[in-house]
Amino acid sequence: MATMRAIAIQGSKGPATAMYVTDIARPVPIPGQVLVKIRAFGLNRMDILQREGLYPLPSYAPETMGVEFSGVIEQLGDEATAMESAFKCGDEVFGLAYGGAYAEYIVVSTKTLFHKPAQLSWEEAAGIPETWMTATQALLLIGEFQCGQSVLWHAGASSVSIAGIQLAKARGASAIYATAGSPEKIRFLEQELGVTKAFNYKTDNWAAELQRLTTGVNLVVDFIGAPYFQGNLDIAAQDGRIILLSLMGGAKLPEGVNIAPFLYKRLRLEASGLRSRDLEYQKTLRDMLLDYALPKFCDGSFKVHIEKVFQFEDIVEAHQLLEKNQTKGKIICMIGSQ
Structure with a gap:
């Protein structure tokens, strides 16, 4: 049986120091899948939650962490x-994986794969999916x-928000x-991403400032959750949308939250x-990125911002x-x- 190196966690969950490199069975693709030899992979905050045993994994997800990667196809599931x-x-x-x-x-489905353009490095490509x-x-x-329309991205320096800010600019955000x-x-x-205004949540009252500066924000994308719930309602425009993607600040709402804006602002x-x-x-989503975003990565309009590159063994x-x-x-x- 062919094996490969992978990252495992002592006791199945724990701190960053519980991770180690080990040998496990190499997966085999089935029809509709390919086997990819990985050159680079991206880290995401969900990886921390999974490592700590706090992430509800889909039943079909493997135990090994990591959902985005770049590499070279080595085997097809079948000729079809x-x-x-x-x-x-x-x-x-x-591509993207579970x-x-x-x-x-x-091994991944071809439905979530992209051909890597020559203009993108392995590191950049792994940071996209x-x-x-x-x-x-x-x-x-x-x-x-x-x-x-206008948009507010909480956790603005996160990778998702950095991507979203670029997308919103290209789509003509007001x-x-x-x-x-x-x-x-x-x-x-x-200065680098060119947002209209950024607020330091540690020193600024972002909700009060947005109420002063605007008549409401059309779309709010939130990763924080409970602490920002009231502020999001207060600054949302008429018929505004609030998209919740994470609960980094907690899930239990504080007492006294006023949900009336849901009704009177629809x-x-x-x-x-x-x-x-x-x-x-x-x-x-893969097809949307293929049609709209990939050409902009190739011509430099869109950029993958990379904080740091590590070796697999590090x-x-x-994670720290x-x-x-x-x-x-x-x-x-x-x-x-490489």
């Missing part, structure tokens, strides 16, 4: 896979964002606002995730950096000599 998908052995690709990317090999598909889902598929937790991140958001609140979606839903240090919540973009791990 090549004919039906336009992928073949030797193709350089990147799990398993913290390893030397992964989960991040940009999530941003596309929030902004366009669920948020129904339209040219001329104004883009963001929150973040340090002066360095505020400068990054305003607000819509919707929560969503990507990992629990079926392949057809994920393929829809996964503990990579992610946990500090100080990054402005992706953390990427490379596998093998």
